[in-house]
Amino acid sequence: MERLLGLEMAGVVEAMFLVTFALALNRSNFLDLGLAMGLLAFGGGLVFARFLERWL
Amino acid sequence: MTTAQWAIDVLLFSSLAVTVFSCIALVFVSGFFNRLHYLGPVTSVSITLLLAAVILHSGWGQAAIKTFLVWFVLVLINAVLTHATARAARVRELGHWTPDPTEKIPGAGAK
Numbered sequence: 001m002e003r004l005l006g007l008e009m010a011g012v013v014e015a016m017f018l019v020t021f022a023l024a025l026n027r028s029n030f031l032d033l034g035l036a037m038g039l040l041a042f043g044g045g046l047v048f049a050r051f052l053e054r055w056l
Numbered sequence: 057m058t059t060a061q062w063a064i065d066v067l068l069f070s071s072l073a074v075t076v077f078s079c080i081a082l083v084f085v086s087g088f089f090n091r092l093h094y095l096g097p098v099t100s101v102s103i104t105l106l107l108a109a110v111i112l113h114s115g116w117g118q119a120a121i122k123t124f125l126v127w128f129v130l131v132l133i134n135a136v137l138t139h140a141t142a143r144a145a146r147v148r149e150l151g152h153w154t155p156d157p158t159e160k161i162p163g164a165g166a167k
Contacts, residue, residue, distance in 0.1 A: 001088050001145045005095070008137060009082055012098050012130060013075060016106055019123055020068070023110055031122035038129040045137045053144035 004048050011041025064109050071105035074098065088145050092138060099134040103127050 015038040022030035110123040
């Protein structure tokens with residue numbers, strides 16, 4: 001379960017990193033990547049949590 | 057260096073400091089449920105400071121709106137994710153989610 005926590009933290013930090021990267025390079029299309037990363041981190045974390053709860 | 061640039065630097069550095077502190081705490085704090093708390097500062101304080109920095113840097117434009125969407129996703133959705141993770145950990149540990157009448161919850165009901 002600790003590894004799932006690490007995955008969730010990594011997803012959040014990566015989304016924030018992409019936003020900062022877009023700010024630093026003045027490329028607003030990278031902000032879409034940050035948004036996608038935030039959404040995917042949520043979906044992935046939720047699926048993993050359900051999987052660990054029910055089957056492992 | 058202008059005042060706005062100085063403020064942006066302070067906001068970004070504060071955001072980074074909160075994130076680094078939370079990551080270090082996540083590694084060194086013992087106990088799963090104690091560690092779970094350290095997702096909170098990153099998904100509330102840190103991302104809000106980052107949003108403020110983006111608004112100061114770019115003004116109310118496309119970048120600010122997109123960053124606001126990222127903020128919305130992280131703040132609102134991560135509470136759900138944290139709850140789901142805690143629930144999964146409890147079910148794995150005890151086999152059920154609902155509390156037993158005889159269960160002793162640390163810190164609750166102590167007289």
